[in-house]
C-alpha cells in the first residue's frame with residue numbers, strides 16, 4: 180500500500196520509486212547497430228571441412244586395425260612357453276609362425292588326452308571349451324579321467340563362447356588364418372612369448388611341425404613404433420591446446436587493453452538519436468568540430484580539451500551521447516568500462532591504460548570512452564588494501580598518460596560517471612577531465628523528444644498523444660522512456676494489434692512505475708477492504724490539500740512494487756522548488772492511508788510501513804537540510820551522499836553533535852505527528868467520500884482520475 184509520487188521538484192530529490200527497475204539490457208536499441216566483425220551467429224553457409232574428414236577417416240582406420248589386432252589376440256589362447264614345448268613334444272602342434280618375439284600357431288588335440296599339459300586355470304576358457312565339446316560327444320555320465328577339475332564350473336559361462344572361438348580366430352595372423360580356415364572343435368590357436376631357446380628349431384623339426392619364420396612387416400613396425408606414438412602425442416596436444424585456447428589467450432593478453440575498436444561507420448549514432456540534452460550537445464559540438472577540422476584549431480593555437488566528463492543520473496544517455504560524438508565526427512570509437520581496468524593482478528590496470536593510449540594514438544583521430552569512470556577514478560588514499568593499490572596504480576597511470584599525450588593529436592577522452600563527487604581531484608584539473616558536461620534527467624520537452632526518437636520505428640495510432648505521456652512521466656530518464664515504449668509495443672503485440680494505442684502507453688508507464696501486475700496474489704475480502712480504505716485515504720488527503728499533486732490513479736491491484744495497492748499522483752507541471760507548505764502537505768498525503776485505517780477500523784495494520792519510511796525521510800530532510808524547523812534553525816547538518824545515485828529515501832548522513840541529533844529527532848517526530856493529525860482531520864471531515872469511493876474501488880479495482888473526480892463532485896455540491 181504505497182503512495183506513488185513522482186518527483187516533481189528537482190530541489191527535493193526523493194528517490195524515484197522505479198529507478199532500480201530499469202534494465203537497459205532488455206531494451207532494443209535500434210539506434211545502435213552491432214559493430215562490424217560481429218558476424219551473425221549462423222556464420223556463412225556451412226562448408227565441408229576436408230581436413231576434419233580426413234582426420235576422421237584416418238582415426239576410423241586406426242581404430243579398426245587396433246580392434247582387429249587386439250580382438251584377434253583376445254581369441255587366441257596365450258600359453259606358457261613350457262606348455263608349448265610340451266605340445267610340440269606330443270606332436271600336437273600342427274603348424275606355427277615363428278616371429279621375432281612370439282610364436283603363433285595351431286594346436287590340434289589328438290586322442291591322447293592324458294598327455295595334454297595342464298593349462299593355466301586363469302586362461303582356461305578355451306581349453307575347457309575344447310574339453311566340453313569332447314564331453315558332449317561322449318555318452319552322458321561317463322566322466323573322462325583326464326578332465327580338468329575346473330571344467331564343470333566354467334562350463335556354463337564358456338558355452339556361449341564356444342561357437343565364437345572359430346569365428347573370431349579367422350581374423351588372426353596369416354598363418355593362423357590358414358589354419359583356422361576350417362578349424363575343428365579340438366583345435367585352437369595359440370600364442371606364446373618366444374624365449375631364447377636354441378633347441379626350438381631342432382624340436383620343431385623332430386616333431387614334424389610345419390613352421391615358418393615371420394619378420395614383422397615394415398609397415399607394421401613403422402606404424403607401431405613411429406606413427407601411433409606421434410599420433411597420440413599430436414592428438415593430446417591439439418586437445419589440450421584447444422582447451423587452453425580461451426583461457427590461454429586470456430592469460431597471455433592480461434595486460435592488453437580490452438577496448439573494442441568500433442570502426443568509423445559502426446557507431447552510426449548521430450546527435451539526432453540523442454533527444455533532449457541540448458546543452459550537452461552544444462558543448463560536445465566543439466569536440467566534433469575539432470575532430471573534423473583540427474587544422475583550424477591548430478592555426479589559432481587553440482587547445483582543445485583532452486578529456487570531457489559526462490555527468491548525470493543513470494540511463495540519461497551518456498553512453499549514447501559519447502557514441503553520437505564519434506558518429507558525428509566519423510572517427511573510431513574505443514569504448515571501455517572503468518571496471519575493465521581493475522583486474523585481480525596488481526599492475527594489470529596500469530598496463531591496460533598504457534596499452535589503450537598507445538592504441539588510441541596510433542588510430543588518431545579517435546574517441547576513447549571510459550564508462551563508469553568512478554570504478555578507477557576514485558579519490559586516492561581513502562581506502563586501504565590490495566584492491567585499492569591496484570586501483571590507485573591504474574589511476575596514476577591514467578593521470579600520467581593524460582598528461583603525456585599532446586592536446587592536439589586528435590585523441591579525445593570521454594568519460595561518464597554517476598558519481599562525480601567521488602572522483603579524484605587530480606582527474607578533474609585542467610589538462611585532464613577539465614570539462615564537465617551534465618547530462619541530466621530530461622524535462623518535459625526532452626521527454627517528448629526522447630519518446631519521439633524511440634517511437635520512430637513503432638507504429639503508433641493516430642490518436643496517441645506523446646505529450647500526455649511525457650507529462651505523466653516526470654523523473655523518467657531516457658532509458659525509462661525507451662523501456663516504457665517498448666513495454667507498450669509488447670502489450671500491443673500481446674493484443675495481436677498492429678498499432679500501439681494511448682492505452683497501451685499508459686499501461687506501460689504504470690507498469691514501469693509500479694511494476695507488473697501480480698495476478699497470483701489473492702487478498703481475502705477483509706484485506707482488500709482495508710487496502711481500499713487505505714488508498715482512498717491517501718487520495719482524499721491529497722485532493723483536499725491545496726498544493727498536492729492531483730490524483731492520477733488509485734488501484735488495489737497488487738503490482739510488483741506496490742505490494743497491495745497504490746495511489747498515483749502526478750504533478751501538473753515541472754517544479755524545481757518546493758515550499759514548506761507543499762512539503763508538509765506531501766507528508767500529510769503519505770500518512771493519509773494510515774489515518775483512514777485508524778479512523779475506519781480503530782486499529783492500524785502493517786500496510787503503512789513504506790509510507791512511514793518515506794514520510795520520516797522527508798521530514799528529516801526538511802529539518803536537517805532545508806532549515807524548515809524552528810528548533811534547528813538554519814543549521815545544515817546532513818549531506819546527501821551520492822549526488823546522482825539516489826540510494827533510497829533514507830540515504831542521509833548527518834554530521835552534528837549528539838545534542839543536535841536529539842533535537843532533530845524531536846523535530847522530525849513533531850512534524851510527523853502534526854501531519855498525521857491533519858490527515859486524520861481531513862479524513863473525518865470527508866468520511867462520506869471515503870466510504871463511497873472505497874466501495875466503488877472494491878468493485879472496480881482501479882479508478883482513474885476522471886472516475887475519482889466524478890465521485891467527489893456530487894458530495895461536494
Ligand SMILES: Nc1ncnc2c1ncn2[C@@H]1O[C@H](COP(=O)(O)OP(=O)(O)OP(=O)(O)O)[C@@H](O)[C@H]1O
Nearest residue numbers: 452453454493494495496497498499629657658661
Ligand atoms: N536522450 C536520449 N535520447 C534517446 N534515447 C535515450 C536518451 N537517453 C537514454 N536513452 C535510451 O536509454 C538507453 C541507455 O542509455 P545510456 O546507456 O546511454 O545511459 P547512461 O547514461 O550511459 O547510463 P549509465 O549511467 O547507467 O551508464 C540508450 O541506449 C537509449 O536507448
Ligand SMILES: [Zn+2]
Nearest residue numbers: 180181772790
Ligand atoms: Zn500507503
